[in-house]
Amino acid sequence: MFSILISISRHTNSKYLTHLRTIGNLTKINVEVEMKKLNDKQQYTKALNLFDQHEHQLILTDRLIVQALKACSQLGHLERGQIIHKKLSNNLLDNNYVQTSLINFYAHCGRIADAQRVFDSSNNKTLIQHGSMMKGFIKNRMPEKAIELFTSLANPDSVIFCLLFNSCARVQTTTALDIGRKVWSQMPPIHYQNKYVLNAALDMFIKCGDLSNAEKFFAQIKHTTNGYAQIMTCYNEQREPMDTINLYEKMKKEGVHPDSIIFLLLINACAQHGVESRARSIVREIPSSMLTDRKLQNSLIHLWVSATP
Known part of the structure; x- marks a missing residue:
């Protein structure tokens, strides 16, 4: 009889723990989903309040941190974002999505040196991270640094090319124009069909005073x-x-x-x-x-x- 009771107790506890895990997972997923919905609606304060309400009840995931940092970025809550950063585990600190969000957060708040430190700490830098760092340099009026970062990339994508041309357009020097011309002439053919790349290159040639190339580009794009x-x-x-x-x-x-x-x-x-x-x-x-x-x-x-x- 006693063994039967133990068996029932173990079975009940097992079911109870499974139930708790299920509730925990559902709560985590729901908070992630709700935070994303609120951020998408630009209701950043509500998204951050939701994170604060559930932070101590949940296992922090990369998706939760991404949404929390996005809200902090848009609200300009530097100290709040820094607190979140300090609480991150080593696993989350090594997560590419979290690293990218931290780069965006610090750059958006004008802390480009902190963004650079996060970028430098990444052992497996992605194109998205390079793009975020370049955007950060541009946003903080350091387009020369964005151009410098571009030169370290082996296989840029269309977004990176757009950022490079945008940087050259802001610098407006002969050197920047020469870099832009060289990059344009050596790009893989597929990027010549991208309207965003074409428009970015057109803007570069116009702002750098290269009227001849600007006219050629204008003839290629939709007017x-x-x-x-x-x-x-x-x-x-x-x-x-x-x-x-x-x-x-x-x-x-x-x-x-x-x-x-x-x-x-x-x-x-x-x-x-x-x-x-x-x-x-x-x-x-x-x-x-x-x-x-x-x-x-x-x-x-x-x-x-x-x-x-």
Whole structure:
């Protein structure tokens, strides 16, 4: 009889422990899911509060930490994120997802040296980690460091190429432009079909003043209002206002609708070239809803004042 009771007791305890583990796992999964939902809805305070409520009841996983650090990043809660960082086990500290989240967190909070330390501590750096570190350098106004980091990569992907071109566009030196040109010429062919890579390269050539290559790139990409604005900006900076005006005619033929930025660039081009009659016809095409734009108003005043004999 006694052995039967022991058997029943063991069976009951086993079922009870299994039940507890199941509840624990469900709770952990539910918290992860709910935190992600809240972060996706940009309800970062609620996501972090949920983490705080359950932190001591759960086994911390990489997914929980990723969501908690994301909330801290968006809220700018540096100290809270640092506390989470200090509590991490060695296994979590070696986790690529957690490392990437820590890099993003510190970079977002302006602690680029801390982000660099996390990056350097990784023994198996992924492309995503390299991308996060490059983004961190760019965000913290250190594009030269992003370019330097790029040179250590053997097989960059499209995201990395975009970040490199973005960095070169921000540096705007002959050296940066030369690096960008070289990278572009040596990229695997598949990346030439990526519209984001093309747009990033176009932006680089425009901001670095390489008008010849900018025009070639513009011919390869789908023409948008923003793309036209980029090229027009380059023409105006290179003192080629008639090219801006002629490009506007092409824009109209293609059915691409101008915005206030396009009209601002056109007015500035007319002011450069001194073509009052052309300016008047362009002004007549500006929708009345755009005439409330302060920059547009100031440019029009400058145009008419400069045109006055």
